[in-house]
Amino acid sequence: MRLNKLLIYRIMLVGWLALAGQWAYAQGPLTAPLTTAFTTQNFPLVHAHWAAPLCIDPRDAAVVRVAAEAFAGDVALVTGVRPALREGVGVPAGPAVLIGTLGQSALIDRLVASGKLKTDHLRGQWESFVIEVVEQPLPGVPRALVIAGSDRRGTAFGVFEVARRMGVSPWVWWADVAPAHHAALYVAPGRLAPGPPAVQYRGIFLNDEDWGLRPWAARHLDKDVQDIGPNTYAHIFELLLRLKANYIWPAMHPGTKAFYHYPADPVQADRYAIVVGSSHCEPMLRNNVFEWAENYAAEYGQKPGPWRYDLNGPQMYSYWEDRVKAAATYESVYTVGMRGIHDGSMPGPPSRPAKVHLLDSIITDQRRLLGAYHQQPVPQIFCPYKEVLTLYQAGLKLPDDVTIVWADDNHGYIRQLSDKEDQKRSGGSGVYYHLSYWGAPQDYLWLSSISPALVSYELSKAYALGARRLWVVNVGDIKPAELETQFALDLAWNVDRWTPATAADYPRRWAAATFGPQLAPAIAGLKQEYYRLAQAAKPEHLLGVAFTEAEQDQRLAHYQKIAAAAEALQKRVPTALQAAYFELVLYPIQGARLLNEKVFYAARSLSLAQRGQDEALGYAQKAQAAHDQIQALTRRYNDDLAGGKWAGMMSAHPRDQKIFELPPVATPVLLAAGKAAPVAQRAAPEPRRIAAAAFTNKQEIAGEKLALLPGLGIEDQSLTRLPYDVPSFTVANLARAPYLEYKAELSAGAHSIAVRCLPTFGLYAGRGLHYALTVNDGPPQVVDVNVPADSPQWKENVLRGFSQGQTRHQVAAGGPAIIRVYLLDPGLVLTQLQLD
Known part of the structure; x- marks a missing residue:
C-alpha cells in the first residue's frame, strides 16, 4: 500500500507552490501563486488529502518543536490536512519534511555527512537557514523538503518562512488574516539560503499597555493572574518568530507586574528562543516600578531605601544581583546604567560632572556582577535616552563592548548617532525607535501613522552609521501598529531590501501578501x-x-x-x-x-x-x-x-x-x-508652495546624489543627499555644494521664503542641518534647522511634521526668478518651499 502511494506521489502531482520565484528571497512578492501545472519534480507537501510528516530530533532545541507544531497548524489551516509530527532519528518511508539545527539534529547532520545537504554557509552564522528540496536524502525517502538552521532561531525562521510563502501571514492570529484555502501544496525544486540578518538583535517594546494589551490579556488569555502573563507572551513570542525577530522588552508600565514575577514567563521565552532585555529605565532586567517601588517589601521583607546609588548602593547592588543569578541560564541582553524608577532622570548629586562619575561607578559595578554569574561576556546595552544623552555628551566613557542604543525623539527622528570614533567601538550601536508614544508634546497612543518611508530613512541612516547590533521598536499595544511593526522588523532582517527610495512600495507588497494582489x-x-x-x-x-x-x-x-x-x-x-x-x-x-x-x-x-x-x-x-x-x-x-x-x-x-x-x-x-455683534473675519491669502520634487535644475557632486524619496514628508516626496555621512559645505566652498533650483514669478521688492524640511537632527554631535538660499544669484543666506530636542521649536516641528527656515530676499525687478537651495549638510531632507 505504501509503495502504491509513493507511485501516486511521483506521477499524479496536480499543483505546486513555487517559493517566491525559485527561492529568490529578495525579489518578487512574499507568496507565489498556486497552480495546477503538472510536474514530477515538485515536493508534495499536501497531496490527495495526505500531508508529508514533519520530522524533528527530540534532542534539538525546544523552539524547533514549537515551530514545527505551529507549522502543522498552518498547513491544516490552508489545506484542511494536518501533517503528523515525528520525533526521532528514524524517518518513515515516503516524502518527508526534515527540520533541524546544524550540530543539534542527527537528521540534519546525517544529510550533511552524506553530502546531500551543503551547509558551509551556515556554519558559525547567526540565525541563518537553508530550505531545499533534496532528492533521496535517506533510505526509503524519495524526496524531502529540508529546513535546516545555523542555530535554534535560524531553524524556526526557516520553518515560518515556508509558512509565509504558502500564504500564512505573520498576523494570522494577531490580526485574523485567514490564508486562502488550497487542497494541495507542492514545493518546487530549488534552494533558499538567506541570512544572517542585517541587525543582530531585532525586537519590540511592549509599552503603555494600560488601555489595550493588559486589560485584553487579563480578560482573555491570562485570567488567572489578571495580567499580561505566560499565555499572552506565548502568542507574542510566536508572532516575533513569524516576523524573524528575536528580542523583547517586556511590558513594564505601572499596573503590570514584572516579567520575572511570573516564573513561567522566562521559561516561555526560552522555549520560544526569545532574548529578553529591559527598557532604558530598567537596568539589569529589573522592573523598578513594580519590583522596587511596589513589591520590594513582599519580596525581601523590608522596605527599600532611596533609589540613589550614591546613598543606597549595597541594597541596590544586591537587588540587581538576585536578578542576574535568576537569569543566568537564559539568553538575555542587559541594560546597564541607571535612570529614575520610572522613566525619570537619574537621582543623584546635583552637578553634571558628579552624575557622570556616579553613572560610571554604577556601570562598573553592574559589569562586575555580570562577570560573576556568566561564563562568557553577555550582551550589554546603554541607552542614552532623554537626559542621559546629556550625561554621555558630558564625557561618560562607556566600556568598549557595551552597545550604545541611540534613541529617537519619541516621534520618529533619531536624536544622535555614532560619530567616526564611536563607530570603531567593538560593542557597536543600535536604535530604540517609537511607533507609539506617551508624552510631550502630545501622545500618539491610539492610531499608528508613522510611514514606512520615514522608518526606512531614519533606521537606514542609523544602519549606515553603524547601528547594526540591536533595534528595538516601541509598538505600544501591538495593535493597531501591525503593518508598521512588520516593516521595521523586515527592514532589520534585510536593510537593503527596503531603502528610503523604495520603502513607499512596501504597503503594496504587504497588502498583496495579506489581502491578495487584486486588492x-x-x-x-x-x-x-x-x-x-x-x-x-x-x-x-x-x-x-x-x-x-x-x-x-x-x-x-x-x-x-x-x-x-x-x-x-x-x-x-x-x-x-x-x-x-x-x-x-x-x-x-x-x-x-x-x-x-x-x-x-x-x-x-x-x-x-x-x-x-x-x-x-x-x-x-x-x-x-x-x-x-x-x-x-x-x-x-x-x-x-x-x-x-x-x-x-x-x-x-x-x-x-x-x-x-x-x-x-x-x-x-x-x-x-x-x-x-458679528465678528468680521478676513481670510489671509494662501501662500504659494513649491514641492521639493518640482525642481527645474540640480547640481550633484561626485560620489553622491540628490535622491528623490517617495512617501516621505508633507508633500509625499522629499529630496536629500545620499549616502548619509558625506562632507558638509560652507559659504566658503558654496560653488561646489549640491543644490536644487526652482522657478517662481516674483514681484519687485522684499520676499520671505520658507524652506520646510523633515524635522530630523544632525547626524551626530557637531553636525548641523544647514542650507543656503539664493534668489537670482543674490547673496546666499545660511540657515540651520537643527534644533534641540524638547525645545519649544522642536515641539512645534514634530506636531506639524516639518522644521522650517525662513529668509528674506530683495528682488530688484519683477518677473521669473531662480531660487537656489544648497543642501550643505547630509541628513537635511527638503520637502517644500513656501513663498509669502
Whole structure:
C-alpha cells in the first residue's frame, strides 16, 4: 500500500507552490501563486488529502518543536490536512519534511555527512537557514523538503518562512488574516539560503499597555493572574518568530507586574528562543516600578531605601544581583546604567560632572556582577535616552563592548548617532525607535501613522552609521501598529531590501501578501495617503497644529475621499478577511477621518457662530456625529470582530486626553450673540508652495546624489543627499555644494521664503542641518534647522511634521526668478518651499 502511494506521489502531482520565484528571497512578492501545472519534480507537501510528516530530533532545541507544531497548524489551516509530527532519528518511508539545527539534529547532520545537504554557509552564522528540496536524502525517502538552521532561531525562521510563502501571514492570529484555502501544496525544486540578518538583535517594546494589551490579556488569555502573563507572551513570542525577530522588552508600565514575577514567563521565552532585555529605565532586567517601588517589601521583607546609588548602593547592588543569578541560564541582553524608577532622570548629586562619575561607578559595578554569574561576556546595552544623552555628551566613557542604543525623539527622528570614533567601538550601536508614544508634546497612543518611508530613512541612516547590533521598536499595544511593526522588523532582517527610495512600495507588497494582489494597489494607495496626511499632523496632534480654513477643507476632502474608497473596497474583500480588513485598513482610516472631522467641524461651528451665521449649528451637529461614530467604530472593533476576540483591546480615548473629548461647539446662545455683534473675519491669502520634487535644475557632486524619496514628508516626496555621512559645505566652498533650483514669478521688492524640511537632527554631535538660499544669484543666506530636542521649536516641528527656515530676499525687478537651495549638510531632507 505504501509503495502504491509513493507511485501516486511521483506521477499524479496536480499543483505546486513555487517559493517566491525559485527561492529568490529578495525579489518578487512574499507568496507565489498556486497552480495546477503538472510536474514530477515538485515536493508534495499536501497531496490527495495526505500531508508529508514533519520530522524533528527530540534532542534539538525546544523552539524547533514549537515551530514545527505551529507549522502543522498552518498547513491544516490552508489545506484542511494536518501533517503528523515525528520525533526521532528514524524517518518513515515516503516524502518527508526534515527540520533541524546544524550540530543539534542527527537528521540534519546525517544529510550533511552524506553530502546531500551543503551547509558551509551556515556554519558559525547567526540565525541563518537553508530550505531545499533534496532528492533521496535517506533510505526509503524519495524526496524531502529540508529546513535546516545555523542555530535554534535560524531553524524556526526557516520553518515560518515556508509558512509565509504558502500564504500564512505573520498576523494570522494577531490580526485574523485567514490564508486562502488550497487542497494541495507542492514545493518546487530549488534552494533558499538567506541570512544572517542585517541587525543582530531585532525586537519590540511592549509599552503603555494600560488601555489595550493588559486589560485584553487579563480578560482573555491570562485570567488567572489578571495580567499580561505566560499565555499572552506565548502568542507574542510566536508572532516575533513569524516576523524573524528575536528580542523583547517586556511590558513594564505601572499596573503590570514584572516579567520575572511570573516564573513561567522566562521559561516561555526560552522555549520560544526569545532574548529578553529591559527598557532604558530598567537596568539589569529589573522592573523598578513594580519590583522596587511596589513589591520590594513582599519580596525581601523590608522596605527599600532611596533609589540613589550614591546613598543606597549595597541594597541596590544586591537587588540587581538576585536578578542576574535568576537569569543566568537564559539568553538575555542587559541594560546597564541607571535612570529614575520610572522613566525619570537619574537621582543623584546635583552637578553634571558628579552624575557622570556616579553613572560610571554604577556601570562598573553592574559589569562586575555580570562577570560573576556568566561564563562568557553577555550582551550589554546603554541607552542614552532623554537626559542621559546629556550625561554621555558630558564625557561618560562607556566600556568598549557595551552597545550604545541611540534613541529617537519619541516621534520618529533619531536624536544622535555614532560619530567616526564611536563607530570603531567593538560593542557597536543600535536604535530604540517609537511607533507609539506617551508624552510631550502630545501622545500618539491610539492610531499608528508613522510611514514606512520615514522608518526606512531614519533606521537606514542609523544602519549606515553603524547601528547594526540591536533595534528595538516601541509598538505600544501591538495593535493597531501591525503593518508598521512588520516593516521595521523586515527592514532589520534585510536593510537593503527596503531603502528610503523604495520603502513607499512596501504597503503594496504587504497588502498583496495579506489581502491578495487584486486588492493590493487600492489598499496601498489608501495607506499612502493616510501616511501623508498624518505627516502634517497625526490625528492625535490636531489640537497642536494651526490649519487655515482652506487647509482644513483640503484635509477633510482628502480624508473623506480615502474613507469612502476604503468603505467601497470592503465590499470586494473576501468574507474570511473582513475582520482583518477592518483591523488593518478600515479602522485607522475611518478613525483618522472622524477625528479630523470632529476637531475641524467643532472649530468651524464656533467661527461661524461668531459671525452670526446659521450654518454654525449644523457644523456643531456634524462634530457630535463624528465623535459618536468613533465610539461606535471602536465598539465594533471590540465587540463584533472574530466573535469578540478583541474585547478590551481597542480604546478610543487612551489616557483620556483632551483630543478624544467632544470639543466646544456652537450653541443657539453663542449664535444669537454672534448675530447681535458679528465678528468680521478676513481670510489671509494662501501662500504659494513649491514641492521639493518640482525642481527645474540640480547640481550633484561626485560620489553622491540628490535622491528623490517617495512617501516621505508633507508633500509625499522629499529630496536629500545620499549616502548619509558625506562632507558638509560652507559659504566658503558654496560653488561646489549640491543644490536644487526652482522657478517662481516674483514681484519687485522684499520676499520671505520658507524652506520646510523633515524635522530630523544632525547626524551626530557637531553636525548641523544647514542650507543656503539664493534668489537670482543674490547673496546666499545660511540657515540651520537643527534644533534641540524638547525645545519649544522642536515641539512645534514634530506636531506639524516639518522644521522650517525662513529668509528674506530683495528682488530688484519683477518677473521669473531662480531660487537656489544648497543642501550643505547630509541628513537635511527638503520637502517644500513656501513663498509669502
